[in-house]
Amino acid sequence: MSNYNLTHIKELEAEAIYILREVFAQFENPAILFSGGKDSICVAHLARKAFFPSKIPFPFVHVDTGHNFPETMDFRNKYVEELGVKLIVGSVQKSIDDGAAAEEKGKNANRNAIQTVTLLDTIEEHGFDACIGGARRDEEKARAKERFFSHRDEFGQWDPKNQRPELWNIFNGRCHQGEHFRVFPLSNWTEMDVWQYILSENIALPSLYFAHERQVIRRSNTWLPVSDYIQIGDNEEIVTKKIRFRTLGDITITGGDESDADTLEKIVDEVASARQTERGNREDDKRSETSMEDRKKQGYF
Amino acid sequence: MANKKHDNNSYLDMELLRFTTAGSVDDGKSTLIGRLLYDSKSIFEDQLDQVAKSSERKGLEHTDLALLTDGLKDEREQGITIDVAYRYFATPKRKFIIADTPGHIQYTRNMVTGASTANCALLLVDARKGVIEQTQRHSIIASLLQIPHVVVCVNKMDLVDHSQEVFEKIKEDYEAFASKLEVKDVRFIPISALNGDNVVNRSENMPWYEGSTLLYTLENIHIGSDHNHIDCRFPVQTVIRPKNDKYHDYRGYAGRIASGVFKPGDEVTVVPSGFSSKIKSIDTFNGEVEEAFAPMSVSIQLEDDIDVGRGDMIVRTNNKPEPMQDIEAMICWLNPQGPKPRAKYLLRHTTAEAKTMIKEISYKLDISTLHRNEKDKDITANDICKMKLRTTKPLLADSYKKNRITGSLILVDEATNETVAAGMIV
Ligand SMILES: Nc1nc2c(ncn2[C@@H]2O[C@H](COP(=O)(O)OP(=O)(O)O)[C@@H](O)[C@H]2O)c(=O)[nH]1
Numbered sequence: 001m002s003n004y005n006l007t008h009i010k011e012l013e014a015e016a017i018y019i020l021r022e023v024f025a026q027f028e029n030p031a032i033l034f035s036g037g038k039d040s041i042c043v044a045h046l047a048r049k050a051f052f053p054s055k056i057p058f059p060f061v062h063v064d065t066g067h068n069f070p071e072t073m074d075f076r077n078k079y080v081e082e083l084g085v086k087l088i089v090g091s092v093q094k095s096i097d098d099g100a101a102a103e104e105k106g107k108n109a110n111r112n113a114i115q116t117v118t119l120l121d122t123i124e125e126h127g128f129d130a131c132i133g134g135a136r137r138d139e140e141k142a143r144a145k146e147r148f149f150s151h152r153d154e155f156g157q158w159d160p161k162n163q164r165p166e167l168w169n170i171f172n173g174r175c176h177q178g179e180h181f182r183v184f185p186l187s188n189w190t191e192m193d194v195w196q197y198i199l200s201e202n203i204a205l206p207s208l209y210f211a212h213e214r215q216v217i218r219r220s221n222t223w224l225p226v227s228d229y230i231q232i233g234d235n236e237e238i239v240t241k242k243i244r245f246r247t248l249g250d251i252t253i254t255g256g257d258e259s260d261a262d263t264l265e266k267i268v269d270e271v272a273s274a275r276q277t278e279r280g281n282r283e284d285d286k287r288s289e290t291s292m293e294d295r296k297k298q299g300y301f
Numbered sequence: 302m303a304n305k306k307h308d309n310n311s312y313l314d315m316e317l318l319r320f321t322t323a324g325s326v327d328d329g330k331s332t333l334i335g336r337l338l339y340d341s342k343s344i345f346e347d348q349l350d351q352v353a354k355s356s357e358r359k360g361l362e363h364t365d366l367a368l369l370t371d372g373l374k375d376e377r378e379q380g381i382t383i384d385v386a387y388r389y390f391a392t393p394k395r396k397f398i399i400a401d402t403p404g405h406i407q408y409t410r411n412m413v414t415g416a417s418t419a420n421c422a423l424l425l426v427d428a429r430k431g432v433i434e435q436t437q438r439h440s441i442i443a444s445l446l447q448i449p450h451v452v453v454c455v456n457k458m459d460l461v462d463h464s465q466e467v468f469e470k471i472k473e474d475y476e477a478f479a480s481k482l483e484v485k486d487v488r489f490i491p492i493s494a495l496n497g498d499n500v501v502n503r504s505e506n507m508p509w510y511e512g513s514t515l516l517y518t519l520e521n522i523h524i525g526s527d528h529n530h531i532d533c534r535f536p537v538q539t540v541i542r543p544k545n546d547k548y549h550d551y552r553g554y555a556g557r558i559a560s561g562v563f564k565p566g567d568e569v570t571v572v573p574s575g576f577s578s579k580i581k582s583i584d585t586f587n588g589e590v591e592e593a594f595a596p597m598s599v600s601i602q603l604e605d606d607i608d609v610g611r612g613d614m615i616v617r618t619n620n621k622p623e624p625m626q627d628i629e630a631m632i633c634w635l636n637p638q639g640p641k642p643r644a645k646y647l648l649r650h651t652t653a654e655a656k657t658m659i660k661e662i663s664y665k666l667d668i669s670t671l672h673r674n675e676k677d678k679d680i681t682a683n684d685i686c687k688m689k690l691r692t693t694k695p696l697l698a699d700s701y702k703k704n705r706i707t708g709s710l711i712l713v714d715e716a717t718n719e720t721v722a723a724g725m726i727v
Contacts, residue, residue: 004525005316005524005525006317008395013598015596017557021555021598024539050598051541052584053543145385167720170649170651
């Protein structure tokens with residue numbers, strides 16, 4: 001009987017592929033939210049597997065804060081071309097220029113919160129009824145309650161207290177005009193699962209995930225990359241460190257860790273012994289204990 | 302380096318165990334989960350810092366591990382868990398998914414939800430209170446949902462002087478009650494979630510207990526036969542047709558094996574149409590496979606060009622599910638709005654759907670006593686009842702007892718699109 005056991009990684013893969021196929025079958029106009037980070041790259045890889053030998057039947061949507069790591073953008077452009085999928089870019093800069101969103105002020109200003117405006121506008125403009133994201137329940141405590149198929153009302157808002165129950169493997173993606181779903185095929189994956197999967201599938205990633213030398217400043221207990229988009233205070237010193245990033249987001253808020261892990265094997269070992277969550281270095285989550293939940297209710301990723 | 306390589310590989314050999322937790326408020330469920338996560342070293346420093354800070358703000362003397370599992374703001378404010386939350390941890394042997402469900406009476410639906418995918422249920426019993434109505438309720442749900450393994454954790458043993466007598470009495474009471482149920486595998490463990498006795502580490506306070514700790518139990522329960530590997534069922538999700546030059550005639554039926562083992566060359570029938578063919582190949586991105594079993598996601602190609610689409614099921618020709626249009630099911634009602642008489646709903650079963658009408662509510666089940674009430678048919682959220690449904694077209698279904706995937710269904714209200722009920726076919 002034990003022949004008929006899947007390893008946990010294979011079972012998670014099978015589950016994610018099942019979810020992606022359900023999205024294709026149940027929705028008219030789905031898209032993949034593609035940030036160029038490892039989780040969305042995993043989703044893309046799984047989508048490739050789910051529909052093989054067809055191409056991925058969803059366009060990619062990138063919400064561009066304008067404050068990107070150049071490495072992420074290069075990776076994104078090459079990857080999209082290789083897969084032959086359509087790329088739709090929602091520009092936060094444009095939302096600001098149009099007056100739909102207002103830029104934060106001050107030293108720790110960032111564009112994290114206002115991404116939601118651009119995201120929701122892009123969804124509305126293209127009429128997407130399902131947006132597939134790479135969020136995982138282990139990332140953050142508000143995410144721990146997300147459904148695989150997570151309903152959003154006509155304002156794009158999440159109502160955590162009134163979610164549809166999900167039983168067995170039957171998913172209900174029915175919605176009214178103007179509403180949409182966020183779908184999370186990696187719900188049951190942990191950071192470690194994602195890295196193990198990347199290693200076992202040999203999935204290509206942006207170079208930022210691997211240890212490299214970079215100019216950084218020390219701020220809020222993390223190494224923040226020096227870029228044109230951050231203001232450096234008088235008492236802040238620019239130093240060069242060997243770091244790597246555990247998550248990739250907006251360059252102004254994504255801190256790196258000192259590390260020598262420059263191969264996937266070394267990263268897996270590092271993740272296995274990590275004592276901090278990967279979001280521990282995200283300025284956006286540190287603002288208050290419920291900042292993720294508050295943003296998610298508004299319609300954030 | 303050789304060693305590290307081994308670590309990476311052994312991680313890839315792990316199995317997945319999904320379990321659900323149930324208990325009344327204050328039985329210590331959150332503390333137990335916090336303890337499992339903490340003692341298995343699955344807690345990160347920043348998470349622990351956050352919990353330490355919250356504990357301080359609340360004026361607690363010690364770090365309250367229960368706070369680790371409190372998900373949303375509203376709950377943190379009210380100090381209760383209100384919905385299903387999922388937790389993850391891993392040991393070198395297994396990866397665990399916990400569906401953490403609240404213990405209130407009104408939240409039967411949450412436990413049913415968590416139980417629907419679980420291999421194992423942890424039931425908490427307060428050693429001072431013993432088997433109470435809530436325990437029976439949770440056990441009945443575990444039995445209805447056919448959770449293969451149940452572990453009864455008798456908690457707060459520190460408050461009853463770690464007494465063997467108390468433990469044995471609770472075990473006896475539970476066994477007497479559970480003999481009426483269909484739970485196949487029940488185990489009992491005396492624990493103290495607060496102090497960590499018999500959770501991850503063996504208790505020095507209960508030398509009389511010779512069984513395994515909770516974590517050891519979770520790591521070693523045999524889950525290999527939890528899936529049905531006998532009746533071959535493959536519900537088709539969608540059809541893959543690349544229509545490019547290289548794969549011009551490719552037509553793959555994409556889906557996840559619900560049960561059974563499929564191999565190329567197998568004689569199969571597509572239901573409901575009844576056309577028969579043979580499996581030409583079972584494809585994945587990584588190439589063809591020699592056999593496919595639950596819960597693998599694959600694409601199946603057939604030898605013959607027959608019309609197959611979403612909602613159809615590929616089965617073995619000599620073992621077909623029964624087409625049924627009059628369905629009897631145990632229904633757990635999930636929505637505050639109860640069913641209207643002869644109301645119509647959309648029924649979803651595997652990848653198929655059909656309109657359905659509630660023909661009759663046979664009885665309401667008292668889930669504390671198993672009493673069947675044939676008079677009270679007033680159904681609302683969290684009620685469990687037996688219903689007769691009539692569908693507009695036949696479903697290809699098995700009984701839930703035989704098959705948790707092809708024996709389960711949900712009802713959707715077409716006006717609100719909400720999932721209003723979950724059903725297990727009798
Ligand atoms: N003495 C003792 N107290 C416990 C034990 N487990 C939990 N508690 C306490 O019981 C109370 C309720 O626990 P909690 O985990 O919040 O219960 P829940 O409502 O089931 O999640 C808290 O004050 C815990 O500290 C135990 O094993 N022994």
